[in-house]
Amino acid sequence: MSKKVLERLTAQFGDRILATSSHFGDDEAVVAPKDWLEVARFLRDDPECDMNHFVDVTCVDYPMREDLPRFDVLLFVRSLAKKHRVRIKTRVDEGGSVASLVPVWIGANWGEREAWDMFGVVFEGHPDPRRILMYDEFVGHPLRKDYPIEKTQPLVPYRDVEDIDKLPPFGPDEGQPWSRIDWQARIEGSDFQVSPAIGEQQGQRPALSKGIEYTELDDEAARTATE
Amino acid sequence: MEPFYEDEEHEGTLELPAEPMRINMGPSHPAMHGTIRMVLELDGETVMDLDIQPGYLHRGFEKSCERGNWTQVFPYADRLNYVSPMLCNVGFSLAVEKLAGLKVPERCTWYRMILGEISRITDHLTCNSATAMELGAFTPFLWCIKVRDWLWDVLEQETGARMTHSFGRIGGMAKEPTPHFKESVRAVLPQVDEVLLETESLLLKNRIFLDRTQGIGKLSKERALAWGVTGPVLRSTGVDYDVRKAHPYMFYDAVDFDVPVGHDGDNYDRFMVRFEEVRQSMKIIEQCLDKMPDKGPINADDPRFVLPEKLDVYNTIEATIAHFKIVMEGIKVPAGECYSFTEGGNGELGFFIVSDGSGTPYRVRCRPPCFYNLQACREMLIGDMVADIVPTFGSINMIGGECDR
Numbered sequence: 001m002s003k004k005v006l007e008r009l010t011a012q013f014g015d016r017i018l019a020t021s022s023h024f025g026d027d028e029a030v031v032a033p034k035d036w037l038e039v040a041r042f043l044r045d046d047p048e049c050d051m052n053h054f055v056d057v058t059c060v061d062y063p064m065r066e067d068l069p070r071f072d073v074l075l076f077v078r079s080l081a082k083k084h085r086v087r088i089k090t091r092v093d094e095g096g097s098v099a100s101l102v103p104v105w106i107g108a109n110w111g112e113r114e115a116w117d118m119f120g121v122v123f124e125g126h127p128d129p130r131r132i133l134m135y136d137e138f139v140g141h142p143l144r145k146d147y148p149i150e151k152t153q154p155l156v157p158y159r160d161v162e163d164i165d166k167l168p169p170f171g172p173d174e175g176q177p178w179s180r181i182d183w184q185a186r187i188e189g190s191d192f193q194v195s196p197a198i199g200e201q202q203g204q205r206p207a208l209s210k211g212i213e214y215t216e217l218d219d220e221a222a223r224t225a226t227e
Numbered sequence: 228m229e230p231f232y233e234d235e236e237h238e239g240t241l242e243l244p245a246e247p248m249r250i251n252m253g254p255s256h257p258a259m260h261g262t263i264r265m266v267l268e269l270d271g272e273t274v275m276d277l278d279i280q281p282g283y284l285h286r287g288f289e290k291s292c293e294r295g296n297w298t299q300v301f302p303y304a305d306r307l308n309y310v311s312p313m314l315c316n317v318g319f320s321l322a323v324e325k326l327a328g329l330k331v332p333e334r335c336t337w338y339r340m341i342l343g344e345i346s347r348i349t350d351h352l353t354c355n356s357a358t359a360m361e362l363g364a365f366t367p368f369l370w371c372i373k374v375r376d377w378l379w380d381v382l383e384q385e386t387g388a389r390m391t392h393s394f395g396r397i398g399g400m401a402k403e404p405t406p407h408f409k410e411s412v413r414a415v416l417p418q419v420d421e422v423l424l425e426t427e428s429l430l431l432k433n434r435i436f437l438d439r440t441q442g443i444g445k446l447s448k449e450r451a452l453a454w455g456v457t458g459p460v461l462r463s464t465g466v467d468y469d470v471r472k473a474h475p476y477m478f479y480d481a482v483d484f485d486v487p488v489g490h491d492g493d494n495y496d497r498f499m500v501r502f503e504e505v506r507q508s509m510k511i512i513e514q515c516l517d518k519m520p521d522k523g524p525i526n527a528d529d530p531r532f533v534l535p536e537k538l539d540v541y542n543t544i545e546a547t548i549a550h551f552k553i554v555m556e557g558i559k560v561p562a563g564e565c566y567s568f569t570e571g572g573n574g575e576l577g578f579f580i581v582s583d584g585s586g587t588p589y590r591v592r593c594r595p596p597c598f599y600n601l602q603a604c605r606e607m608l609i610g611d612m613v614a615d616i617v618p619t620f621g622s623i624n625m626i627g628g629e630c631d632r
Contacts, residue, residue, distance in 0.1 A: 024565040053452045053455070054455040055455060056455070058592045061590075076594070080468060087566065105455070106450075107453055107455030111599075118289075131282075132280075133631055134285070142290055149287070149294060
């Protein structure tokens with residue numbers, strides 16, 4: 001059924017479609033990375049293809065092959081009205097990049113973030129190129145074949161929280177002025193406990209000393225309430 | 228509580244910050260089922276923007292698959308969507324069978340369909356009753372969980388485990404149906420129906436429930452398609468896309484069922500679509516029970532993929548060797564790549580698998596439905612209130628095991 005899409009692609013792009021195949025009923029077309037965005041746009045906008053339903057984008061790593069670039073980048077899309085599907089494949093080398101498809105299907109956003117996170121394939125023009133499943137300080141790209149599964153990662157120190165200049169109007173410890181008070185610190189006469197994440201921000205709090213009074217008042221109130 | 232910024236500069240001017248406030252929700256928040264972090268930008272109680280950050284349950288499903296053999300993927304697949312593990316099991320079996328060109332016996336296919344639909348019922352019951360509980364209705368949750376446990380009793384009787392069955396195999400199932408299989412399924416179905424009616428009678432005329440769900444968390448049809456949304460969330464927007472109907476696999480073209488759709492794409496529609504799907508699943512199960520033969524093989528007759536009988540393994544040298552080779556080297560799946568997709572609990576559950584001809588998968592890519600559904604959650608929530616986040620997020624039915632893999 002979706003042979004028609006492959007024929008349509010070949011008719012439109014000629015030999016810029018490097019290969020087509022239909023194994024196991026999955027239709028696939030291979031394109032060069034520079035044609036990636038154009039083919040995607042055509043698939044969505046052409047009335048005969050009408051691929052308006054985004055399905056998935058992912059990668060496969062082949063570090064051992066020498067004749068072709070290292071990574072396969074795969075795009076899966078389908079058409080709601082015509083009920084056909086197609087898989088578009090392109091190949092990029094390590095450090096290579098391919099255009100982001102977020103302008104075509106907005107759903108490619110997380111798929112591409114995951115592909116970057118797991119394989120290190122760069123999607124140019126991606127609006128939000130952060131890691132998604134791993135944390136920012138993670139070293140390497142775990143789904144590459146040369147990433148050992150037993151590898152351990154370095155410990156991450158507390159992060160500095162930037163561009164937060166206003167904190168919620170809560171007490172010093174995570175918004176709960178009536179609990180989690182460091183009594184030991186209080187007895188020793190040092191300051192109250194501040195959670196590390198917002199400790200950095202202390203200087204930006206006006207009237208911090210009043211905060212202590214409020215917490216104490218709240219303790220008082222809580223004690224009378226329980227008694 | 229008195230205003231915090233009570234000094235000379237701010238005196239009398241400020242009770243709540245006028246600028247957008249950024250707060251964290253999650254990763255472990257009592258009202259969020261699922262370990263996920265949302266960074267909200269709030270104007271008063273209205274959500275101006277939010278950043279959804281999954282990944283807290285990432286455990287390297289795809290990487291782990293690449294070091295065992297093909298059969299050893301099943302326990303991992305169980306833990307993808309752990310409220311409907313049988314659907315993931317069967318989805319993965321179908322993917323490998325597609326690549327290997329393997330046909331399973333008819334009886335096995337019916338068996339898979341029945342177990343899969345039972346799993347779908349438990350999935351939808353869990354999601355819907357939890358959504359109701361998050362809105363303060365605790366009773367429906369208890370009733371639905373009660374009947375879910377009865378369904379799990381059937382699955383336990385068949386597979387030996389309530390949740391993580393690891394029951395699928397390449398070329399069949401781990402065991403034959405038990406002699407009382409049909410009876411026990413037929414006994415439990417009317418009870419499911421009864422609980423559905425009871426639950427609906429509690430919720431659907433309840434003003435609080437209606438106000439909190441209708442018109443909240445809306446998503447349009449076109450946007451849902453572009454976001455890659457599938458499953459009940461997509462159907463609630465009015466798109467009748469169900470893999471079972473659009474691209475029938477197993478024997479779904481031989482059974483009669485309808486695909487319920489909503490039209491607003493709000494929380495209420497998602498809730499109603501799920502409940503109607505439970506009824507359709509029961510209809511499918513009844514037809515499958517009638518059509519499933521009582522006798523016949525459950526596993527494909529192909530010694531390259533299926534383990535020989537235990538009795539033969541202990542008594543003949545050929546079966547011992549075959550058993551040894553399958554267990555030690557793994558099933559040799561022919562080299563190639565294919566994408567196989569089924570209707571999971573939350574939508575299109577796809578497996579893109581690549582084999583290099585050895586006993587170990589070269590690459591197993593799981594296309595998780597709720598990963599893409601959750602992505603669209605941002606659009607549903609912008610403009611709604613903080614209190615709407617919890618029921619909307621609940622109606623997405625984000626399952627951490629599947630979303631983060």
